[in-house]
Amino acid sequence: MTTRLMVSAVLVGVFGSLAAIPIPYHAFCSSLWLFEMPCTKISSSLVKQIEAFSPMIGCDKCHYQLVSATPVILKANHTSPDGLQAENITFTLNPTIMASGCRVSGQSISLGFTSLLDDGLNYCNLYNLLSSSGLTSSPGFIEMTNEWACLGYGLATCKV
Numbered sequence: 025m026t027t028r029l030m031v032s033a034v035l036v037g038v039f040g041s042l043a044a045i046p047i048p049y050h051a052f053c054s055s056l057w058l059f060e061m062p063c064t065k066i067s068s069s070l071v072k073q074i075e076a077f078s079p080m081i082g083c084d085k086c087h088y089q090l091v092s093a094t095p096v097i098l099k100a101n102h103t104s105p106d107g108l109q110a111e112n113i114t115f116t117l118n119p120t121i122m123a124s125g126c127r128v129s130g131q132s133i134s135l136g137f138t139s140l141l142d143d144g145l146n147y148c149n150l151y152n153l154l155s156s157s158g159l160t161s162s163p164g165f166i167e168m169t170n171e172w173a174c175l176g177y178g179l180a181t182c183k184v
């Protein structure tokens with residue numbers, strides 16, 4: 025009991041000082057997905073979805089922009105509608121040993137120094153692209169991440 029109280033007092037102290045001192049912290053989400061589909065199909069679906077969600081075509085909530093695309097690496101970014109937050113997004117695609125499968129790793133990282141919680145923003149940046157392009161219901165889809173690799177995972181309710 026006493027120990028627990030001391031621990032929470034220490035934690036309050038730690039988080040209290042974190043709140044007071046702006047330490048450089050970039051919120052991020054890393055995830056890994058498996059598909060029973062060739063990487064070329066996945067990368068073209070992702071590129072199409074990023075382009076469909078680019079502000080150029082007047083999609084209010086989307087605000088994604090493609091930065092670069094090779095068969096292996098896709099780079100994009102996402103900005104909040106108010107323009108105050110921005111995140112870099114990277115997808116890396118590798119064929120699996122199993123014929124015509126693809127292993128995709130994705131990362132979204134906040135460019136600004138944000139708080140320790142991001143309400144699943146970085147997770148949803150990735151997930152919304154996968155779900156809107158139908159990839160989350162494609163054959164063999166498996167998502168592998170956790171709260172340590174992906175802030176807000178498990179709590180996030182992604183709305184597109």
Ligand SMILES: *[C@@H]1O[C@H](CO)[C@@H](O)[C@H](O)[C@H]1NC(C)=O
Binds near residue numbers: 089090091101102111
């Ligand atoms: C996002 O990427 C586009 C295209 O490369 C670039 O013009 C824009 O400045 C980038 N935005 C941010 C916030 O990095």
Ligand SMILES: *[C@@H]1O[C@H](CO)[C@@H](O)[C@H](O)[C@H]1NC(C)=O
Binds near residue numbers: 099135
């Ligand atoms: C975000 O992406 C831009 C352009 O690709 C790069 O110059 C910048 O270093 C990236 N920032 C972070 C925090 O990853």
